[in-house]
Amino acid sequence: xxxxxxxxxxxSVFSWAVLGILTAYISVIIxxxxxxxxxxxxxxxxxxxxxxxxxxxSLICATIASVLALFFAVPxxxxxxxxxxxxxxxxxxxxxxxxxxxxVALGTALLVLLSSEPGKFFEDNIVxxxxxxxxxxxxxxxxxxxxxxxxxxxxxxxxxxxYEDVAYFLGSNRWRTFLTVTLPLARSGIxxxxxxxxxxxxxxxxxxxxVAGAVRGKTETIPSAIYLGLADVDIQETLVxxxxxxxxxxxxLLAVRLLTARVVR
Amino acid sequence: MxxxxxxxxxxxxxxxxxxxxDVAEGExxxxxxxxxxxxxxxxxxxxxxxxxxxxxxxxxxxxxxxEPIDSVxxxxxxxxxxxxxxxxxxxxVTFGARARGMDPHLARCKLEELSSLLNxxxxxxxxxxxxxxxxxxxRVALARALFIEPRVLFLDEPFSSLDYYIKRQLIEKLREIKxxxxxxxxxxxxxxxxxxxxxxxxxxxxxxxxxxxxTPSELQRRPATLGVARFLLAQNIFDGEVVEVDPGSDRxxxxxxxxxxTSTAVNGLSRGQKVSVVIRPEEVHVIRPDRPLGPKxxxxxFTAHIDSRIPIPGAYILVTHIEGLAGPVExxxxxxAFDDLGLESRSTVPVSLKAESLWxxxx
Numbered sequence: 001x002x003x004x005x006x007x008x009x010x011x012s013v014f015s016w017a018v019l020g021i022l023t024a025y026i027s028v029i030i031x032x033x034x035x036x037x038x039x040x041x042x043x044x045x046x047x048x049x050x051x052x053x054x055x056x057x058s059l060i061c062a063t064i065a066s067v068l069a070l071f072f073a074v075p076x077x078x079x080x081x082x083x084x085x086x087x088x089x090x091x092x093x094x095x096x097x098x099x100x101x102x103x104v105a106l107g108t109a110l111l112v113l114l115s116s117e118p119g120k121f122f123e124d125n126i127v128x129x130x131x132x133x134x135x136x137x138x139x140x141x142x143x144x145x146x147x148x149x150x151x152x153x154x155x156x157x158x159x160x161x162x163y164e165d166v167a168y169f170l171g172s173n174r175w176r177t178f179l180t181v182t183l184p185l186a187r188s189g190i191x192x193x194x195x196x197x198x199x200x201x202x203x204x205x206x207x208x209x210x211v212a213g214a215v216r217g218k219t220e221t222i223p224s225a226i227y228l229g230l231a232d233v234d235i236q237e238t239l240v241x242x243x244x245x246x247x248x249x250x251x252x253l254l255a256v257r258l259l260t261a262r263v264v265r
Numbered sequence: 266m267x268x269x270x271x272x273x274x275x276x277x278x279x280x281x282x283x284x285x286x287d288v289a290e291g292e293x294x295x296x297x298x299x300x301x302x303x304x305x306x307x308x309x310x311x312x313x314x315x316x317x318x319x320x321x322x323x324x325x326x327x328x329x330x331x332e333p334i335d336s337v338x339x340x341x342x343x344x345x346x347x348x349x350x351x352x353x354x355x356x357x358v359t360f361g362a363r364a365r366g367m368d369p370h371l372a373r374c375k376l377e378e379l380s381s382l383l384n385x386x387x388x389x390x391x392x393x394x395x396x397x398x399x400x401x402x403x404r405v406a407l408a409r410a411l412f413i414e415p416r417v418l419f420l421d422e423p424f425s426s427l428d429y430y431i432k433r434q435l436i437e438k439l440r441e442i443k444x445x446x447x448x449x450x451x452x453x454x455x456x457x458x459x460x461x462x463x464x465x466x467x468x469x470x471x472x473x474x475x476x477x478x479x480t481p482s483e484l485q486r487r488p489a490t491l492g493v494a495r496f497l498l499a500q501n502i503f504d505g506e507v508v509e510v511d512p513g514s515d516r517x518x519x520x521x522x523x524x525x526x527t528s529t530a531v532n533g534l535s536r537g538q539k540v541s542v543v544i545r546p547e548e549v550h551v552i553r554p555d556r557p558l559g560p561k562x563x564x565x566x567f568t569a570h571i572d573s574r575i576p577i578p579g580a581y582i583l584v585t586h587i588e589g590l591a592g593p594v595e596x597x598x599x600x601x602a603f604d605d606l607g608l609e610s611r612s613t614v615p616v617s618l619k620a621e622s623l624w625x626x627x628x
Contacts, residue, residue: 160345160347162343162345162347163347163349165312165314165333165341165343165347166341166342166343166347166409167349167360167364168333168335169312169333169334169339169340169341169415170340170360170361170364170365170409170410170412170413171338171361171364171365171413172360172364176364181349184351185349185350185351187351
């Protein structure tokens with residue numbers, strides 16, 4: 001009995017110790033950043049015309065990419081959560097590739113696609129992505145759509161299909177059932193997925209810089225600005241951008257946590 | 266109204282095999298069986314929610330082909346009720362009216378009628394159904410299902426999570442609805458008491474197959490298989506052998522343990538045949554020593570020793586043993602009769618088993 005109690009105690013001590021170490025590690029990183037940035041740097045870095053344009057571009061691109069991602073992810077994840085079809089696991093795996101692939105690799109693949117004959121035709125005659133703002137959206141979308149599908153699939157799987165069956169027998173067609181039953185039940189989950197996609201998009205760097213480059217005043221997002229700031233050894237401005245991204249991440253993660261706690265089952 | 270012919274369906278490793286079933290218009294059909302018998306799978310296959318791997322399902326004259334029925338108005342109340350959590354109680358009940366574009370005046374009249382029938386008028390203004398009790402949710406789910414005036418109402422274990430009192434109330438309510446609205450009901454339950462209270466006919470299901478279909482009385486008196494007898498009666502099933510068949514008098518003598526039972530003949534029994542004898546607990550007559558025996562209770566007279574008594578509402582289950590018979594014999598006796606006879610645990614009582622109440626199942 002005493003031995004069992006000792007094991008139980010040591011397990012608790014171990015778990016708490018690990019939690020304490022990791023929390024302290026992240027807190028020290030943030031604290032060091034905060035201490036390193038001089039008070040005047042916040043105003044200088046955030047209120048300059050270039051910075052405002054960088055922040056605005058990041059916000060706009062992340063929002064468009066996340067909305068587009070959700071537009072695709074909602075029906076796809078619903079289908080994956082509800083239906084069985086031949087080759088489903090293959091499709092499912094394929095859709096997961098952007099999650100596990102290095103963003104630089106994905107960006108490179110996008111560049112190869114855009115420089116192929118059909119890609120060139122598309123770029124020349126329809127929409128151009130390379131080294132353009134649209135390229136940022138394309139790169140961010142390619143990364144976050146997979147993330148949105150993954151998180152929304154879990155949301156739809158949590159919703160009992162009986163709700164839809166009952167609505168169908170009551171006379172509701174599939175569209176009406178989806179819009180009046182499934183979507184309202186998934187609302188919190190969809191908002192949480194949007195926030196996650198947005199947070200991932202605003203911090204996206206590898207694919208973005210590969211496809212759109214980091215042209216000052218043109219395709220410079222917050223992560224690109226950090227990269228360019230480090231290259232120019234402009235430490236103060238870079239650290240302010242880093243802290244900005246951290247604040248955005250913490251705020252959004254808290255929002256997601258609150259929303260997912262309210263997901264209706 | 267519902268015809269099922271040779272239906273086969275699969276769900277993971279579970280299979281429905283060659284299910285045949287008929288439910289007439291206006292009938293209350295109850296499918297009973299232990300948990301995992303395939304009742305819900307069969308219901309879903311009939312509703313078109315599961316693909317069939319063989320056979321045919323026809324509902325209201327239209328063939329159901331692996332797509333949910335939409336040719337005939339049917340309503341479905343699943344086991345967990347699926348009351349929409351994001352809608353108010355009123356919006357839940359009237360969901361079908363909006364989905365079907367029902368005339369608003371007609372919808373208001375229908376709402377009043379169902380609110381009064383199911384006593385949910387005071388609940389309609391609740392903004393969220395999460396504040397309803399289980400009994401209230403059941404009534405709301407029923408009202409929502411009945412709103413569209415279905416020709417068939419499918420109920421999957423509708424009373425499974427209710428306490429006894431609420432369950433009895435809702436069973437009465439369902440009987441009333443059935444009478445008032447003349448709807449065909451296809452109900453699933455694992456509780457055979459509930460089935461006997463409600464059904465016009467009952468189907469008993471085991472391991473993906475229908476073992477027997479019949480009226481409650483037929484099932485109680487003439488279970489077709491040992492499985493049905495065990496599920497519905499649980500006790501008083503003994504192994505025996507036919508020792509004499511008298512076709513002239515329609516009677517058969519059967520040895521069960523060391524005892525000889527006389528019973529009315531069952532078609533097809535022959536001398537030497539191994540049978541299981543089913544004795545219904547409520548058909549065992551406890552004989553009052555001070556009263557002369559009627560002609561029907563003069564056969565199969567035995568002495569039962571009461572080992573224990575289990576109180577149930579208004580009655581006792583007497584667990585007895587009869588010498589020469591392996592295993593206990595349960596007797597259902599009203600509390601009044603028990604008190605009148607001055608019985609106690611450990612008493613000895615003369616009992617009679619009416620010849621026509623015994624039933625034999627070939628082994």
